[in-house]
Amino acid sequence: MHDWGPAVTAFGPYELQGLLGRGGMGEVHRAYDREQARVVALKLLPAAMATDEGFVERFKRESYAAAQLNDPHVLPIHRYGEIEGRLYIDMRLVEGLDLAELIAREGPLPPVRAVSIVAQAAQALDAAHARRLVHRDVKPSNLLLTSQDFVYLVDFGIAQVGGSDARPLTADGAAVGTFDYMAPERLHGGAEVDGRADVYSLACVLHEALTGRRPFPVEGVPALVHAHLSTPPPRVTALRPDLPAGLDAVVARGMAKSPADRYATCGELAADAVRALQGAPPRVPVAVVPSAAPTVVPGAAAAVQAPPTYVPPAPPGTWPPAATQPPERRGRGTAGWLVAAAALVVAAVLAGVLLGQRGAGGNGAGAGTVATDSDAPPGAISSPDPPSEDTAEDAGQQSTPASRTASDAPSSPAPRTGPARGDLGLPVPISDPACDSSWVVFLGSAVTPGRYEEEISGFLAAHPGASYLLTAGSCSSLRHDLDGALIYAAYTGPFPSQAAACAERARVGGESYVKRLDDTTPPGQLWTC
Numbered sequence: 001m002h003d004w005g006p007a008v009t010a011f012g013p014y015e016l017q018g019l020l021g022r023g024g025m026g027e028v029h030r031a032y033d034r035e036q037a038r039v040v041a042l043k044l045l046p047a048a049m050a051t052d053e054g055f056v057e058r059f060k061r062e063s064y065a066a067a068q069l070n071d072p073h074v075l076p077i078h079r080y081g082e083i084e085g086r087l088y089i090d091m092r093l094v095e096g097l098d099l100a101e102l103i104a105r106e107g108p109l110p111p112v113r114a115v116s117i118v119a120q121a122a123q124a125l126d127a128a129h130a131r132r133l134v135h136r137d138v139k140p141s142n143l144l145l146t147s148q149d150f151v152y153l154v155d156f157g158i159a160q161v162g163g164s165d166a167r168p169l170t171a172d173g174a175a176v177g178t179f180d181y182m183a184p185e186r187l188h189g190g191a192e193v194d195g196r197a198d199v200y201s202l203a204c205v206l207h208e209a210l211t212g213r214r215p216f217p218v219e220g221v222p223a224l225v226h227a228h229l230s231t232p233p234p235r236v237t238a239l240r241p242d243l244p245a246g247l248d249a250v251v252a253r254g255m256a257k258s259p260a261d262r263y264a265t266c267g268e269l270a271a272d273a274v275r276a277l278q279g280a281p282p283r284v285p286v287a288v289v290p291s292a293a294p295t296v297v298p299g300a301a302a303a304v305q306a307p308p309t310y311v312p313p314a315p316p317g318t319w320p321p322a323a324t325q326p327p328e329r330r331g332r333g334t335a336g337w338l339v340a341a342a343a344l345v346v347a348a349v350l351a352g353v354l355l356g357q358r359g360a361g362g363n364g365a366g367a368g369t370v371a372t373d374s375d376a377p378p379g380a381i382s383s384p385d386p387p388s389e390d391t392a393e394d395a396g397q398q399s400t401p402a403s404r405t406a407s408d409a410p411s412s413p414a415p416r417t418g419p420a421r422g423d424l425g426l427p428v429p430i431s432d433p434a435c436d437s438s439w440v441v442f443l444g445s446a447v448t449p450g451r452y453e454e455e456i457s458g459f460l461a462a463h464p465g466a467s468y469l470l471t472a473g474s475c476s477s478l479r480h481d482l483d484g485a486l487i488y489a490a491y492t493g494p495f496p497s498q499a500a501a502c503a504e505r506a507r508v509g510g511e512s513y514v515k516r517l518d519d520t521t522p523p524g525q526l527w528t529c
Helices: 047-051 053-067 099-106 111-130 196-211 221-230 246-254 266-278 337-350 389-394 452-462 498-508
Strands: 014-023 026-033 038-044 077-083 086-092 143-145 151-153 438-446 467-470 488-495 513-517
Touching (some): 014 038, 047 053, 047 086, 053 077, 053 086, 099 143, 099 196, 111 143, 111 151, 111 196, 111 266, 196 246, 196 266, 438 452, 438 498, 452 467, 488 498, 498 513
Antiparallel strands (some): 014 026, 026 038, 038 086, 077 086, 143 151, 438 488, 467 488
16 A cells, blocks of 8 residues: 555645545646646655655656657646655646546447547557657556547556666556556566557557457456467457457457567557558558467466566667557448548548647646547537647537538639748749638648748649648638647638538548638538548
């Protein structure tokens, strides 16, 4: 048992307003930060941990690493340190439910929604892996959802920075995690642990989101250890025959016993899950589940009555670089969800061109949870946008279908063009389309200073007749910056109706998506076709 110290109502500049949760690595409180005049989630570690100099050093190093993660799906850390002999982490407070609570309340999720949640988590994990940070405790309760299904990955409290001197951020050096989702290589000593351990756990989460059940619903640690080491990955279609058969292959590859047989990144897993929704074959051939159980270290199951000894992750560079994958959007369980939703998912989830999804910093460990169902009308597939600091509980945006007209003619007033602020000096001058509720098809965006000309030129060359704009100072329905950097976007249109824009998007294909030009639509909203 940890010594949590005496109950307090004040902690440095914080007023503690209520206990949100307690776990092996700390208590999480709802707190008011008097200095910043904001409500936060405040994680307090057990008092005894502040007396271990080695632990304090690792805590600061790993908290810093988590705080540097610049991904919208990692819960932001405001600050961390030590006050009055207690280590703390100050994080954004997210109101809502976590994925475990959502599944407990609603049961198996619609496939598009399940894959959307996993895809957003994959983006956060790949961002962590790119910085050699392995989460080590990916599970449904560590995925928080806002009311619009925007996902935050939380609780990097047991994460670990790779390196030869890496040690686990725990009080006793044990392999902390949750056995229901723990990769086989973490269950006995001598194995290398890297980001592919998180791939395994994320595949377990995908299984549970789709079926409402843990992959191995057995009782007791020895039985769980044996299942992870020896039992073939379960088939989601055995519990839900209505699911696309391709999802079985995705789960099987993600839960392969050997890290070498898994997806190299979480983004690859999410991408293949999206393709499975479309009925398309996986991008990477799926490893065959072995009929014979892999070799098990003698006595491994019996030896893990308590958490097993943790083995430091492999040195940097031992697994392929992470490829970030923006999230998929949720849909409805109607007959047409498979093709329409999955096609939209591919456009914005895999490509990363959705302006509302390409920004926001983040990091972190966290507390909080998710509100569920969106108020989006039937047929809308939302593309969640990271919330502002002031409105975290209202994260994301709502996709509302626009009225479609019979006209498909892609004609409308031409955008205003000519030398203007932000012009890149290309053969095609920058344009300034009117914010008159017309529609455009975005072909891609350039968000890297110093490469705007190169990237926009590429889009324009690939799409003769296309235009480009600078979102800053343009319509309010477009995101105006990415962490302070300008955003340029190449597009076709404007079009007089959503139907006309959708027809153009179908013609263009690829990673294009539809936007409306006005001053009332939230900048992260994506329209379905």
